[in-house]
Amino acid sequence: MDLRDVPARPLPLSTGDLIEITGWQIQFQDPKRTQSLQAPAVVSSMFNVSQQALVKIEQVQALKINLCPKALQMLYFMARRNLEHQNSPVLCTYSELITYIWTDSQRHDRSAQEINALAHEIRDTLQLLNCLEAVKTQGYILQIHCIP
Numbered sequence: 001m002d003l004r005d006v007p008a009r010p011l012p013l014s015t016g017d018l019i020e021i022t023g024w025q026i027q028f029q030d031p032k033r034t035q036s037l038q039a040p041a042v043v044s045s046m047f048n049v050s051q052q053a054l055v056k057i058e059q060v061q062a063l064k065i066n067l068c069p070k071a072l073q074m075l076y077f078m079a080r081r082n083l084e085h086q087n088s089p090v091l092c093t094y095s096e097l098i099t100y101i102w103t104d105s106q107r108h109d110r111s112a113q114e115i116n117a118l119a120h121e122i123r124d125t126l127q128l129l130n131c132l133e134a135v136k137t138q139g140y141i142l143q144i145h146c147i148p
Contacts, residue, residue, distance in 0.1 A: 045126050046145040047079040056126055065125055071118045073101045078142035087146055093139040115140070 045056045045065075054065040054075055067075070077100040081090045094112040101118075102110050119132045119140055133141040 044145070045128060045131060046147060047075050047142070048147050049076065049079050049083060050148055052076050054122075054126075067125060068118075068121065070101055071121050071125075074115070074118050075122065075142070077101070078140065079146040082142055082146045083148060089133070089141045089143055091135055091139055091141050095139075097139060112137075 045054065047054050052072060054067060054072070056063045056065050074097055077097065078090075078092045081092055082088060084090075094115050097115050098107055098110045101115075116134075119134070122132060128144075131142070131144050133143050135141060
């Protein structure tokens with residue numbers, strides 16, 4: 001290979017590759033045969049408020065996550081609250097979440113346990129325990145990136 005034809009950037013070498021430097025020849029040998037390593041999976045998530053969509057990002061692939069309507073409403077409310085505070089995580093109380101998710105006629109029978117069940121579904125679906133931070137007896141804080 002003539003390096004004058006190759007853009008200036010690092011080149012991977014393999015056993016047997018020849019490097020010629022004005023009259024010199026160097027043959028590369030890799031006695032331990034360097035193995036390519038699989039990069040660890042990078043997993044994160046974000047919530048798109050305008051599209052009301054939860055997205056899980058693994059490596060370089062973005063996957064839209066399907067949730068039940070109530071869990072999606074919970075995330076939508078929490079993401080809007082975070083965006084109202086310059087994308088800083090904000091405590092959403094059980095009362096606020098119940099008021100937003102259920103209609104007036106449905107609200108009186110609702111409890112923190114139902115919000116906990118929705119949080120459990122979100123965590124299980126995303127397989128990220130830290131996406132929702134529980135604040136004992138108060139509510140939850142959404143710990144994922146939100147976009148308008």
